[in-house]
Amino acid sequence: MATMHTFTATTEPQIDIDDVARLVTPDGERIADPDLERWIADVDTAMLQSLYRDMVLVRRVDTEGVALQRQGQLGLWAPCQGQEATQVGTARGFRADDFVFPSYREIGVQHVRGAKPEDFVLAWRGESHSTYNPYDINTASPQIIIGAQSLHAVGYAMGIQRDGTDQVAAAYFGDGASSQGDVNEAMVFASSFRAPVIFVCTNNQWAISEPVTVQAKFPIAGRAPGFGIPSMRVDGNDVLACLAAMRWAADIARRGGGPAFIEAVTYRMGPHTTSDDPTRYRDKEEVERWRHRDPIARVEALLRKMDAFDDAFAAQVGADADALGAEVRAAALGAVTRPAIEVFDDVYAEPHTGLTEQRAWYGSYLDGFDTEAA
CATH class of the missing domain: 1.20.5 (Single alpha-helices involved in coiled-coils or other helix-helix interfaces)
Incomplete structure (x- = not known):
């Protein structure tokens, strides 16, 4: 199940982006993997369509956010295009009472957890510190400090232990944050106290302008077993595999097995934030290779093979995306700045x-x- 690997030290990087757990190929073909499939046995056509819809809506929110920032309506925006499957798939694996600690890029996680249109933009506009009450959707305010949320998640998970419930906590961070002390310290505490926490490392290949190969000569998931934490390296552009991975991890944590680690291998199609210019450090050919791995197109291809994607379905999803996009725009454009005092x-x-x-x-x-x- 691509959980534990043995790694041998060498002077050359040994990272293969295709050495991942996967259920759907980039062309939309299903792959037989009994170990993974057992975690998504309940996923029928309707649920697959809903996963597709969520990803389309998240991309629309992201598109609106970028446009609003370019128009001067937002101070900054951290795009998530290309990472929708990682975010939606893993987030759909939580229960409502689980508590999630996202970074600043988890738009899809916030969407699945129940964020409202205004919640995506008002903080980036500078109108409030946090645009939703974390306890309304059991999701902490997006963390700007790189990796700090991993410590918060472990602390919350240790509180869960003392409450005696079977909730889980989860922390989302990027490949760059995996080099931060906070993340590694969090894994030490999580392992030592067998805290019910899930670490989700979104390996989108770039930590701002530094490629992942600069800081990780081997798969990041290979680090977790060194802390005594089981790990899985999953195709982050495969929404079904991401859902299966989260259910696998949550099952470990809920049963008292301690923490689990997921490395979702994906790609940041846009800039790190709207203040960044990725053309200065990335090759066009690399971006185009990943464009062919698009997570939304992958599910569309699968649904078409299942005769579950037609004009009516596409039109309805498009209309839902238009409506959400309009609400996000209205929230930003209609925001009233509070008195300075x-x-x-x-x-x-x-x-x-x-x-x-x-x-x-x-x-x-x-x-x-x-x-x-x-």
Whole structure:
């Protein structure tokens, strides 16, 4: 089941992007893998269509986010094009009461967990610190600090242990974050305390402008067994394999088996963020090779082979994407910036004298501008 591997040290990189657990080829052909298929035995045609729909909607949100940033409506945007299968597939493997700790790029995870249209844009617009209450959708605010969410997830998982429930926690991070101390420290704690946490490493081949081969000479999933954590290296552009991988990992954690690790091998088709220019460090040929592995086109091809993709279905999904896109745009364009003085409102749960003094000083400062204008 592509869980544990034995690696031999060598001076040359030994990373094969096709050495992954997979259920659907890039051409939409199903692969027989009994070990994986047991985890998706309930996936019928309707569920496969819903997975396709989720990925299309996520791509539409992403497209709108990029456009809104280019139009000056958002300060920044972290695109996820190409990573929809990793995000949607793994997120669909959670229960509603599980708690997820995403990075700044997990648009698809937030969508599956129940984020509203405005939740995707208001923080990037600078209108609020976090655009949803984490406890409404059991998903933490997207983390900007690279890898920090892995520690948060382990801490939450250790709390689950003390509550005596069978929930799981999960942390999403990229291949670049796997080199951070936070991620490795989190894995030490998770393994030592057998915390019910799942580490999802989205290996999209680039840590901003550095290729994964600079920091990982061997598959990242091979590191986890060194911490005593079972791992799986999965095709991150195969939504069924990603769903199966998460169910496999969650089963380990729920049964008291401790943490599990998933490396989802995928590709970031766009820039790291909208402040980045990937043409300065990536070859066009590489991008085009990955374009042929598109996760959405892969499921469409599979559905067509099943006679489950027709004009009516495509039109309905397209209409749903248009509607969501319009709501995301409306949320950004209709946002009302709060008065500047309210920057102090959400700093602490309880007010204190130091904050009161700062607020009073800032209020006087703002009043000075009003007096001058008058």
